[in-house]
Amino acid sequence: MVSSLGSDTTDYVTSYRPSLLESVKRTDQRCKLGLKGEQLPFEGYDVWNAYEFTWLNSRGKPEVALVQLKIPVTSTYIVESKSLKLYFCSFSNTSFQDQVKVIETLKADLSEAFGGSVSVTLKNPDQIFREGINIQGGESIDDLDIDISEYHIRPEYLDMEAEVSGAEMLYSDLFMSLCPITGQPDYATVFVNYSGPLISHRGLLCYLVSYREHADFAEQICERIFMDLIERCNLEALSVGLQFSRRGGIDINAYRMSGIKAPTFVRNWRQ
DSSP: OOOOTTOSOOOOOOSOOGGGOOEEEHHHHHHHTTOOSSOOSOEEEEEEEEEEEEEEOTTSOEEEEEEEEEEETTOSEEEOHHHHHHHHHTTTTOBOSSHHHHHHHHHHHHHHHHTSOOEEEEEOHHHHHHHOOOOOOSEEOTTOOOOOOOOSOOGGGOOEEEEEEEEEEEEEEEEEEEOTTTOOEEEEEEEEEEEEEEEOHHHHHHHHHTTTTOBOOHHHHHHHHHHHHHHHHOOSEEEEEEEEOOBTTEEEEEEEEESSOOOOOOOOTTO
16 A cells, blocks of 8 residues: 555545554664663553544444544554544444444454554543543643743753652643654643652753654653653653644553553543
């Protein structure tokens, strides 16, 4: 298949076609972070929510649902989000016997594409309405007064407060990076939950803002932030979460942790 990623025009297929999925090796980026082999310094998973998903039942009537995917950090691949959108679109004029068959089909295709066991949940509109929108909690660092003019990654901004240790959960809504395929902006809320030497809040905010012109996949950005914090701040335990706002009807949420349990996904105000 000739890839349409990044092109100006896209053909939307409306009959089931799993070959639309395009995989990207996780190891390509991890090697750049000095991570080789199967042993990783973190645990984690990625949660994807697709808000635009429809198919036909056995009598031709449309059904709609949110598709939630949970992908283990040990999967061999990530899947490019535009190809996932096209794949989901291919269900729109395809009949399935029942919802169980839809889930089985999604799980089989996506587990193969990601190279790992993918959990698939379908949520109907009533469920989504009841769950609502919330926030993980913690302390925002967005009101800090900073001067910054560097918008390419600057790990050297990260620093520790002298001789002070503790535990904090911090977050920022100011994060932005670029899609490596289209160059479009991706916006996220970043959560940092840690224990050990206290991190300079201003330094952390400057560091997160410095991603503004950096192009990378969501999962890889989360791992880079995790590694920079561990290596530069000598932390005892760390959990990093990035919850990206939806684009093309899909939001991506990456969590990496060591010594701290990852938070349960809670949909935030931009999702």
